[in-house]
């Protein structure tokens with residue numbers, strides 16, 4: 001039977017009897033959807049025990065962001081956890097996680113100076129601070145994060161490495177519609193016409209990947225071809241298109257190492273993001 005704990009003390013107590021087993025953690029902010037259940041299914045492949053955390057982390061919201069409006073429905077989330085094989089849920093209150101105004105917050109160097117790090121100042125610092133706490137509380141062997149939020153995944157991987165957490169951070173592939181469109185809660189805000197056009201985003205990424213695999217080394221040329229595909233196939237406007245190294249998110253001009261292509265496309269009522277890792281075979 002699934003156990004739900006609300007305090008750090010109880011989480012440690014419940015998990016103390018599982019230390020001879022492998023624990024896989026799925027950190028969440030609740031409002032669970034198919035992306036999270038995919039993480040839970042993957043966690044079950046790695047761990048004997050699947051733990052999930054549900055905590056809307058105020059530290060990762062900017063002053064103008066939707067912290068108060070963020071959907072919270074613990075009862076529904078617990079049901080989803082139970083139905084998806086979670087063994088232990090850690091659902092602390094804000095007072096439990098931050099009994100005092102936090103004095104120590106982890107910071108980042110270059111990895112937060114691009115993409116969402118620029119658009120949401122302080123966001124990734126809040127994410128790694130809470131994830132660091134969760135790793136210390138749960139002490140999992142594996143922690144699962146979606147590749148849809150690739151920048152977050154990469155930053156958490158680096159944090160785990162740099163802070164010597166004895167665990168493996170696992171990236172779980174993006175859930176996609178049959179058309180290739182990345183599943184996102186924002187897709188419901190697309191018009192009928194936009195819905196038929198939006199798969200062009202993934203197609204454009206595939207074109208970019210194939211070009212690189214075919215030997216194209218100029219990041220500018222790859223971006224140009226991606227841009228052309230978007231312009232020709234959808235009314236959505238490119239909001240961001242960048243190619244960065246897969247290790248550190250450094251900008252590249254000449255593609256001679258593994259890279260990630262990041263794209264954001266703006267529709268009338270939705271900004272859709274997607275990304276593609278391109279491994280260079282040498």
Ligand code: PAF
Pocket residue numbers: 027028029055057060127130131149152
């Ligand atoms: O991806 C999320 O839901 C959050 O950023 C995370 C990793 C649970 C940290 O609050």
